Amino acid sequence: MTDIGSRAVSIGNPSPNEALRSDWDRRAEALFPGGGISGYALPRDARFVFQRGVGSRLQSVDGRWFVDYVAGAGVNILGYGHPAVKEAVRRQIETGYHSFGALSDATIELAEKLVDIVPCAEKVVFTTTGSEAMLYAMRIARAATGKDRILKFEGAYHGNHDYSAISMFPKSRANYPMGSLDSGGIPEALAETVLVAPYNDLEATTRIVEAHAGELAAIVVEPLQRVIVPKLDFLQGLRALCDRLGIVLIFDEIVTGFRLSLGGGQAYFGVTPDLAGLGKILGGGGPLGCVAGRADLIDVCDPHRKGQGDYAYVNGTLHGNAVAAAAGLATIAELEQPGFYEDLHARCDHLLAALRDVVAHHDLGAIVAGKASFWQFLFVDREPQSHADVMEGDSARMIALDLELLRNGIHVLPGMRRFNSAAETAEDLQLTVDALDRACHVLRGTATP
Numbered sequence: 001m002t003d004i005g006s007r008a009v010s011i012g013n014p015s016p017n018e019a020l021r022s023d024w025d026r027r028a029e030a031l032f033p034g035g036g037i038s039g040y041a042l043p044r045d046a047r048f049v050f051q052r053g054v055g056s057r058l059q060s061v062d063g064r065w066f067v068d069y070v071a072g073a074g075v076n077i078l079g080y081g082h083p084a085v086k087e088a089v090r091r092q093i094e095t096g097y098h099s100f101g102a103l104s105d106a107t108i109e110l111a112e113k114l115v116d117i118v119p120c121a122e123k124v125v126f127t128t129t130g131s132e133a134m135l136y137a138m139r140i141a142r143a144a145t146g147k148d149r150i151l152k153f154e155g156a157y158h159g160n161h162d163y164s165a166i167s168m169f170p171k172s173r174a175n176y177p178m179g180s181l182d183s184g185g186i187p188e189a190l191a192e193t194v195l196v197a198p199y200n201d202l203e204a205t206t207r208i209v210e211a212h213a214g215e216l217a218a219i220v221v222e223p224l225q226r227v228i229v230p231k232l233d234f235l236q237g238l239r240a241l242c243d244r245l246g247i248v249l250i251f252d253e254i255v256t257g258f259r260l261s262l263g264g265g266q267a268y269f270g271v272t273p274d275l276a277g278l279g280k281i282l283g284g285g286g287p288l289g290c291v292a293g294r295a296d297l298i299d300v301c302d303p304h305r306k307g308q309g310d311y312a313y314v315n316g317t318l319h320g321n322a323v324a325a326a327a328g329l330a331t332i333a334e335l336e337q338p339g340f341y342e343d344l345h346a347r348c349d350h351l352l353a354a355l356r357d358v359v360a361h362h363d364l365g366a367i368v369a370g371k372a373s374f375w376q377f378l379f380v381d382r383e384p385q386s387h388a389d390v391m392e393g394d395s396a397r398m399i400a401l402d403l404e405l406l407r408n409g410i411h412v413l414p415g416m417r418r419f420n421s422a423a424e425t426a427e428d429l430q431l432t433v434d435a436l437d438r439a440c441h442v443l444r445g446t447a448t449p
Helices: 018-031 083-095 103-119 129-146 202-215 233-247 262-271 295-301 324-335 340-362 387-391 395-407 426-445
Strands: 050-054 057-060 065-068 121-129 149-153 194-197 216-221 248-253 275-278 289-291 367-371 374-378
Touching: 065 426, 083 324, 103 121, 103 289, 103 324, 121 129, 121 216, 121 426, 129 149, 129 216, 129 248, 129 275, 129 289, 129 295, 129 367, 194 202, 202 216, 202 233, 216 233, 216 374, 289 324, 295 374, 324 340, 340 367, 340 426, 367 395, 374 395, 395 426
Parallel strands: 149 194, 149 216, 216 248, 248 275
Antiparallel strands: 050 057, 057 065, 121 289, 275 289, 367 374
């Protein structure tokens, strides 16, 4: 790995290229709403334009290095610029980097690999993004069952489409089973097709599902929602409930897929859904997602069924992009190496233990929530079991702590979960612990100049 550790600097200090950073920021402010390309707003002194990623680090245009825990929203489990992935992409680009408008050999090989390692996967349809994968999974379930409604869980994120933007970032508990719209531009009538239940509450979920079983096509759930770990019987209970009432169980494995384990959350927790949306790591950092699942369900996407009521339309110019498929195959090959997950999880456990020691020392009333390579600082008094528990926390102090981490060279999205990668070094972990200590001093008002 490139030796960049000695050049990692605190972003709390003035940069020799501050004028350059300000110029890039000015240009972005003029071009993009809020000066950024995502749905997360940052104060101007904590907004950075990145020009380079190496291993576990990102470099901004003013030359500052950051230890990265955003990981491309979870994509970069191997870190940035992994040599095997770069080589696979280079080889694929030489034979064709565009969409062929047809199947490629890399796409077929990746689909075969998915069927081999993902428990629910009998067949696959590819998409370009994870958001598309979850949209299509819901469409497939509705087409296959002839029912219109979907049940999701409060606080769950299933992409950027209209069916997801309901009780995704609620500020108050839902009036179950009706949720709240998180965006303008979504018809009220559409919101009525999405029911909302509290995560980890099997009893409440069962009541809602039984009351609407005749119109419910699917339950969609993240095996591990944000940083909320499922209770021992929760996923198993959803599986039994769906089996009993003839409802499709969909796992959103866009993030948990290949990150919790090679077989995703379904292998990790031992519960097999009917359909699963996969993305992020699937494309090795490239634009790729898929819906995998039971053959009879995936077959409702068969173009020969066009015109039939149980046909689900799936189509996209870049679906199954060959370059992303090649990157995905190379990434999975690395994940299949003996001990990969044991090593990753052990390093994550070590980091989280060290972070918990710092938080406890400063007595801020915060915890480090999460499991494996998923974690987040929350100002609550216990591990959350639902989004309602998260809402009870002090979100303003949570954001303030995360912003101080950004200002101290740790790249996080304030208020959002973060991810480890296999590229992190002992130095990265120590820099992270030291940055947290400085950030805690700032929150306590005990920081020294």
